[in-house]
Amino acid sequence: MQHIIVDISITPEEWVKLYQGVARDVHARARDGRSVRFPARILSPFFLRDGIHGAFRISFDANGKFQTVDRL
Template identity: 45%
Template sequence: MPSIDVVIDLSAEQCLAHYAGGAQHVYARSRDGRRVVFPAQALRRIVGRDGVHGLYRLSFTSDGKFESLVALSSR
């Protein structure tokens, strides 16, 4: 399965925008500088009291659909 490592730095308030219906997608930057877009619902499993901060591995199917998001390191 293809993957890309992304840095995510979102406050708790920014993460709550998804639950309020204000955010459908998350925009992040990969470690190699590419812009990456993935579904905001992916944050549900990883959001904490302070939001989401750290390096994550974004995995997707061969046709480019989101599959999983796993923490590699977090702050």
């Protein structure tokens, strides 16, 4: 299994757009410099009143298929 670490800051207003499907993917820069895109829905468990903020480890298989996400 492979993983990337991203620092995320999504305001509640931005999350509403993602949640409603206006935007479906989150675009971020991994700590190793890679530009990454992943489905916003994987961050749903981490949504709080002030949005989603923090560092996350996103794990995926050799084919690039999402496996798990953990807050660090």
